[in-house]
Amino acid sequence: MKTNIIYSILFLCSIFLFWSCKKTSTTDIHVHDDKNHSHDKEIMEDKNHSFFTNEQIQKLGIEIDSSYSKSIPTIIEATGTIHLPPQNKALVGSVLGGKIKKILIHEGDYVKKGQTIAILENPEAIKMQQEYFTVSARLIMLESDLERQKSLQSQDATTEKIVQQAQAELEMAKSQKAGLKAQLQMINLSTNSLSSSSISSTFSVLAPISGMTHNIVGQLGEFIDANKSMVDILNEDHLHIEILVYEKDIDAIKEKQKVTFIPYNSSHAKPVEAIVYSISNTIDPVTKTVSIHAEIKQKLSTILRDGTLGKIKIESEGTNRATLPKDALVQTRENFFVFIQKNKTDKGSEFEKIEVELYAQDKTEFQFSIKDNSINKSISELAFITKGAYYLNASSAETVGHSH
Secondary structure, X not given: OHHHHHHHHHHHHHHHHHHHHHHHHHHHHHHOOHHHHHHHHHHHHOOOEEEEEHHHHHHOOOEEEOOEEEOOOEEEEEXXXXXXXXXXXXXXXXXXXXXXXXXXXXXXXXXXOOOEEEEEEOHHHHHHHHHHHHHHHHHHHHHHHHHHHHHHXXXXXXXXXXXXXXXXXXXXXXXXXXXXXXXXXXXXOOOOOOOOOOOOOEEEEEOOOOEEEEOOOOOOOOEEOOOOOOEEEEOHHHOEEEEEEEHHHHHHOOOOOEEEEEEOOOOOOOOEEXXXXXXXXXXXXXXXXXXXXXXXXXXXXXXXXXXXXXXXXXXXXXXXXXXXXXXXXXXXXXXXEEEEEEEEOOOEEEEEEEEEEEEXXXXXXXXXXXXXXXXXXXXXXXXXXXXXXXXXXXHHHHHHHHHO
């Protein structure tokens, strides 16, 4: 390790000594050539442009080549939120309020759809059953009366109007019975075996979906108002993850790609695996993100809740983009640059430093696009410094410093 550092220092020193010598020698030449001196001075004063002779290019080990298209596998990191579809969440109450007679569940219990979770009591339930029983009995009488009126009409012993009136009363009674039956079903009272001796003031609250119980409210003897939630039921068999991915990464994401989720509130939890199943086709104008959804397929050992935030990693196969070796890249603070061969003469080449945006990268290569709008050529038409960009960048900075 120490030997490599010493060699690197000696190499850089030799470059700067060489550059200083060349600067002295080229100064003598420029004295006799005003045109070349003016041209070189203009380039030297532009920190993004540098002219290097063929000998300097060789000494610096600079290599020039075009970019190439390649797909680089990458891991895209993002933030995800556990999401339950609306059909997998239920706030359970009763359309008829009542005093709590029994609570048959505990916090965190798993209940099945249709299971009784509580029993309520309300005298109004008695009235509804009595009305249903009364209408049912009256309906039998009206059916009998209609048959009688039809029989009399066949004998010309009654009028059509009376028959129609009997028919209308029968239909009205049927409608009342159907309405009362629906009301009783809404409080989970069956009408199949209802009789005067089976009328009760109690009725059940049933689970509308299967799932885990949360936020149980109420206690024995307490009156629960109509439609007030007594318990939340969450069906976590089909948890989804809502993920926000930056626009620049969205092309690398495809359906059925693997996603891992680690909740922020439990860094030691095992990663949860999911599969991408939906990608939005709209971009948020403020955050510049795209929403994607992934479904959790595995049976969870980690307890996750709706709204849980976590770190997301998406395994991407990558997208074919313009690619260069890492030796072509230089970094200044948070910005990234490459060098292109601007002009080439018999004596050497002029290079221009341009800013690029990075995409996928690995240890040896990186994908990029050009951010400089002044470049009027396509990437495939440009010649890049593919090796030695770091030394060229350092030498260019030294040259600009001496020119002032």
